[in-house]
Amino acid sequence: MAAAIEVDQLTKQFKLYKEKPSSLKERILRFRRVRWEPFTALDDIRMDIEAGTTVGLLGHNGSGKSTLLKCMAGILQPTSGCVRTVGRMAALLELGAGFHPELSGRENVYLNGSILGLKKVEVDRVFDDIVGFAELEQFIDTPVKHYSSGMYIRLGFAVAINVDPEILLVDEVLSVGDEAFQRKCIDKVRAFQAEGRTIVVVSHAADMVRQMCDKAAALEHGKLVANGDPNEVIREFRERLLKSAMPAEDMSPELARSEMSPMWGRVKITDARVVYADEDRDAVAPGESMQVVISLEAPDPVSDVVVAIAVYGSMGWLVFGTNTQVHGMDLGTIEGHRTVTFDFPDVPLLDGTYALTIGVHTLGGLVYDSWEQLRRFEVAAPGRDIGLVRMPVSIRLNEPGVDAGRSQ
């Protein structure tokens, strides 16, 4: 297969200015005293993206994934190395495509068309499709500076996909806009895949990458750390995420001490471990059991102890939370080293990385110690169900003539 995008030894450095003179006057006054440090955002990236594939670029914030996409789009120029692209390319970076705020939606559509190398007649041909897709019929002659951010994004996406690009670069934009529009975008992206166009998506949502992409690549601190099959890349990505989330030796008390409570330190969390059902795997499958073992240390006897646990999803939602008090449990007097085990016999979650927050506090809520999302666990679903929770479901085909929904 021919490569649609070749990234060859791409390195991108930014200048981090200490104090940057931005006017001629300042420049002259402090001549030669501009201090900056190089920051390597991308370090010797090599990857080929085959024509017709959908590739997901994974990485957490600051990993360089968006910078890489911008280099592919030609917006940032490499410090060394190069990017070669074949075919018309449309890019959707952050919020919408490039629009001129003073101009109307209509003028911007034509402007964008000509930026992408289309002639006026070619834009004429797809103009109605663009406006229809963006659902902006009434506002198309309004200057885009009056558009809401949703309208802006809709128009940007509509232009990008209707100008017949061979390569589409998308940066997280699918996560904005209302649900109906999101669905429409995903449908369109699927259609693009079916037509054999090349798509590069940047995301930190591993699940979306797993669902949509044929290939994936993970970036960390500007380096390409995994590239290939999405499932393997996602595993690698999550492992690294887990490692990086591990606190340095004495970082957690340092961090937590900031939320000083009068009871602080009378009971300490010394460890928290996630124990999966299958010791050989580092993930739990839906329906399997999982334990969280929390080690506590109380230098002096304390009789007023509640241990709490909360599970957060990757987007920061609270998925579940409970504590010993809610479960009517009295821990009695704690002295010295003790462990508390939270036993989850049936984890009803689907694919994803979940974070655990653990706290120890008095019955009245004064905190002894807390670990905010310092532990994570993985759920790896073998099935193809999507979403957050595994809802028990059975499906049947009803007899002809039986309309189960209305028969009652």
Added chain:
Amino acid sequence: MAEIAAPGRTFTHRTTMVGQIREIAAHHELLLNLVRLELKAKYKASALGFAWSLLNPAMYLVVFYIAFDVILGGGIPRFPIYLLSGLLVWNFFTAALNSGTGSVVAGSGLVKKVWFPREILPLASVGAALVHFFLQLLVLIGALVLLRHPVGWAELPLLPLALADLILLAAGLALLFSVANVYLRDMAHFVELALLAWFWVTPIVYPFTQLNKALRGHSIIALANPVTPLVLTFQRALYGEFGKPPVMPPNLHFTWYLRNLALVTVAVFVLLAIALRVFGRLEGNLAEEL
């Protein structure tokens, strides 16, 4: 898979001048579009709309006419014709440089989001200024026809060359200033100030002979200003050999103007080459700096 002739592109830190020019040429549709949009955006929210593009120079004309001809008594016959044939050149030059200097910063919304040869932005400002130039030229031609003014027929054929030089000079400077303005945001003020001084050392409201006299005949100093030969050519061709004694130096003819233009042409190409080189070097970081 069959290799189809798809538009391929390589992004590196190296740019070649030929590559730059090729990309600019490939985006001529975008250039025209931006010129149209710049003209449109400029007058969109104004009541008089496009008329402003003529009102502004008309006002200049009236003010200078009153100040120099009526009050100071400059003694140049048909002063408005004389003035306009030089002012035409200058108006284009200032309009192109003023809007060109800010063009990349103004277009940051595009620069940060999509790739296209960024040279297009200052060039579009030059293009928009050119449209105004032709409008003003039409007004002047109308006046010439109405007054049956004796133009300098011999020097008329030099106008296309002078205009080409003028466009390239403005393009080169606009390229340099626009990219400098990204790094040093007060570039625009500097350009405005420099243009003010530049205007008064160029023989537009006063005749070249006067300037020459002030320079004690060292016309070479006056001609080192690249706008001067261009202005002189326009004045000689449009205002002609008018007045007694003639306002334009009577002993200078076609070959003298041609020689000046040839020198300007050489200078302008050197400038353009430098400007493209500098722009090419700096354009890679524009998206970061904006």
